[in-house]
Amino acid sequence: MANPHQDPAHPSVTFTPWRRLAVVGCGQMGSSILRAAKLRSLAGTTVALEHSGAVRKRVGELHLADEWGADPSLVAGADCILLCVPVHQVLPVLASLAPHVAPGAVVGDVASVRCGLEGAPALLPQASYVPTHPMAGTERSGPDGGSATLFEGRWCLLTPQPGQNPQDVTRMVAFWRQCGANTKVLAPNVHDQFCALVSHLPHALAYSLCRTLEGQCMSAAELQAMAGPSLASATRVAASDPALWAGILQANRHAVLKALDGFSAQLDTLRALLAAKPETQQGSGGAPSTSPPQASTQALLQAQGQALLGWLEQAQAIKTNTPPTCPGS
The missing domain is CATH 1.10.3660.10 (6-phosphogluconate dehydrogenase C-terminal like domain)
Known part of the structure; x- marks a missing residue:
């Protein structure tokens, strides 16, 4: 679905599908990204990395990804990796993935907080780090709570740090537009x-x-x-x-x-x-008002x-x- 809102900094961007898209964490957000990618053919191969055995089983039952498992090496060769894990898990998970991340890969997380994650790009010096926060979601959780249309008409906030490759930021903008989202780039503290x-x-x-x-x-x-x-x-x-x-x-x-x-x-x-x-209102000079008490009370009310x-x-x-x-x- 084409996005009707054009970013002045990224006008009329086009999107080339990822060769291998890896989604880490398959709750509502991660499963929705996988569904959207499948529906709109946004990746040649989709990979789901999930530590929970029960969730991995459900990923397979729902056919959410081409490959799925718990081994961090699954992200090897991916040109895009999106972390959909709780904010306090972002840095530890990045550290576990670092040895397997391909040079030139575009990596991001969907965390709703940037404070405390300033060190994320340093963990992956071989990659571009472009955080993306889709302002979408419901009270439902888990892979069954996801939807291919979750991001349609919603805003996705990108918060790249200075020095990140502008072309990679533009490509991430184009990806989220293909998912149906509007995009806006914000400074991390403003976000x-x-x-x-x-x-x-x-x-x-x-x-x-x-x-x-x-x-x-x-x-x-x-x-x-x-x-x-x-x-x-x-x-x-x-x-x-x-x-x-x-x-x-x-x-x-x-x-x-x-x-x-x-x-x-x-x-x-x-x-x-x-x-x-x-x-009780007082008249001038502190004298009682000559108005009836009921009238003065009603006026004040x-x-x-x-x-x-x-x-x-x-x-x-x-x-x-x-x-x-x-x-x-």
Whole structure:
């Protein structure tokens, strides 16, 4: 599927299929890449490297790759290697693959955090390292949670460090466009701040909201069963793998803490608007107002209601004024 969004830095790029594409880690993301590559003929040969025996068995049953196994030597001869493992596993896995990576190979990971991975290119001096983070996924995990269309219409963020071969960056851009994604190149620190706001904070809030349901007027199970769609939408991603998200939140903790501070400030404002109590208004010079108490109380309540309405309207404007797409780069 051709990508309708053209990056100004990479206009009208064409893609030549990889000779041998190796995907390391076959959960939702890795299996989706393999499915997309198969559907769109993006590689001559696809290889799946997976340490879990149960997942390897499922890869074979689903016919996700031409070759699969647990031996790192499977990546030998691959001109593209994509790591789809938790962020804390990226560097150890790269080190285990290094002896088998072919000179000139284009290697990347799909980790949602760049902080702590600055040393990745040094582990593979014979290759180009082009990290790519597709902003896609659902709460489903494992190879059965993948889809060939997972990346269609989504953004893939590329964060190459200075000095990487521009042609290899362009080729990775072209690959992700063929998978159906929009592409944008970001500096690693900007990437982490962006992801903290649009992905990591929403996940943290979804987990927090689920915890808030405990110990209330009825059980959390009853609350969820009887609720309308708004609660389900707000907590959907809390069904994601807790171990995966604990690693992501810890890895990007500085940016996530900053995002939480911003959100907490907004909650404080909302709480203050709701908690303000009407007081008897005083006339000039401290004398009691000649207005009836009920009228002055109603006026203050109306003023407080206007302040709350203004706060909500500002939030609505931020949401509704969001453009449907943003330019690539």
